[in-house]
Amino acid sequence: xxxxxxxxxSDSGNCLKTKWVAERLGIRFEWIxxxxxxxxxxxxEFLAINPAGQVPVAILAxxxxxxxxxxxxxxxxxxxxxxxxxxxxxAKMLEWLFWEQYSHxxxxxxxxxxxxxxxxxxxxxxxxxxxxxAAALARLELQLQGxxxxxxxxxTLADIALVAYTRAAPRGGFDxxxxxxxxxxxxxxxxxxxxxxxxxxxx
Ligand SMILES: N[C@@H](CCC(=O)N[C@@H](CS)C(=O)NCC(=O)O)C(=O)O
Numbered sequence: 001x002x003x004x005x006x007x008x009x010s011d012s013g014n015c016l017k018t019k020w021v022a023e024r025l026g027i028r029f030e031w032i033x034x035x036x037x038x039x040x041x042x043x044x045e046f047l048a049i050n051p052a053g054q055v056p057v058a059i060l061a062x063x064x065x066x067x068x069x070x071x072x073x074x075x076x077x078x079x080x081x082x083x084x085x086x087x088x089x090x091a092k093m094l095e096w097l098f099w100e101q102y103s104h105x106x107x108x109x110x111x112x113x114x115x116x117x118x119x120x121x122x123x124x125x126x127x128x129x130x131x132x133x134a135a136a137l138a139r140l141e142l143q144l145q146g147x148x149x150x151x152x153x154x155x156t157l158a159d160i161a162l163v164a165y166t167r168a169a170p171r172g173g174f175d176x177x178x179x180x181x182x183x184x185x186x187x188x189x190x191x192x193x194x195x196x197x198x199x200x201x202x203x
Contacts, residue, residue, distance in 0.1 A: 003028040005059040006072075007049065009035045011117060013109060013164030014069040015056040020160055020193050021073045025080055029058075037117060070097045073157050082157050089152045096150050096158035099139075107133035109165045111172035116201075122173070133172065137179050140166065144181035148188060155192050163189040170201045 006022065006029045008015030022029045034040045034055050041053045050057045050067050058066045058075070066072050074097075077083050084090045111129040114120040140162065143150060150158040167186045170176060176183045190197055 003030050004061055005030050005032055006056060007032045007034040007046070007059075008056040009033065009037070011035065011037065012055065013168060014105070017160050017164040018056045018058065018069055018072040018076065020164075020195070021076045021082065021157065024082070024193060025076060027076055070101065070157070070161055073161065077157055082155065082160070084152055084154075084156060086152075092151045093156045093158045097161050100158075100161045103132070103139075104136040104162065105165055107136060108169050108172055108174065111174075112165065112168050115173055116168075116171035130173065133169070133174055137166070137169065137174060137176075137182060140182050140185075141179040144185045148185070155189065159185070159189045160193070163193075167195075167198055171198075 004022070004027065006015075006018060008019060008031065010016070010033060019029075019031065021027075034046065034057075036055060040046060041050075041055055047053055049059070049065060052067060054067065056067070056069050056072055058072045060066065066075055074083070084093060107129050111125065111133055114125055114129075115122070140150075147153060149155050150162065163186055166176075166182060167190065176186070187197070189195075
């Protein structure tokens with residue numbers, strides 16, 4: 001059977017989180033590097049695949065298309081230990097996934113993109129990105145002060161979704177030294193996923 005095709009950018013936490021889940025669960029896939037910075041998500045060919053013009057996109061073995069990083073992760077992880085069996089714990093995991101997309105990614109990922117990848121000057125960045133991003137890190141810190149993972153003491157999709165941009169937050173000008181529980185959790189999740197820590201910014 002044809003493997004799943006995963007269109008994604010290696011610079012994007014949204015894309016990497018789907019790749020990490022597939023790798024951890026031994027799901028066969030072909031990675032098709034598609035950078036939003038190079039305009040590859042705006043070509044007629046790509047828009048025919050995903051009219052929203054965004055990566056990640058999965059083309060399943062039977063040809064069906066699935067977009068949105070958290071939907072793709074959930075599809076891959078169905079019936080795996082990355083999704084709690086208990087209805088309340090599963091809903092708590094979803095609570096974090098929705099929070100990630102509304103209260104974390106729009107600030108931390110956007111600041112990383114503008115500052116690190118597009119080299120925009122500090123004074124040209126919307127100050128809200130810093131305050132709301134710091135608030136998101138403080139919320140994670142509160143949760144992780146008393147728990148090794150976000151939900152029910154074990155690795156779930158919530159950790160994978162949230163670690164994607166949190167580990168890269170220093171690229172957006174956020175200092176993880178101010179969030180020691182978050183920093184320790186990043187290391188824990190990286191070890192679970194077999195990821196090398198990102199090099200310090202500037203190296
Ligand atoms: N909520 C979407 C966000 C996807 C997204 O913003 N993708 C970016 C790369 S990280 C993209 O393709 N941007 C191109 C564009 O919006 O034109 C998800 O989680 O998949």
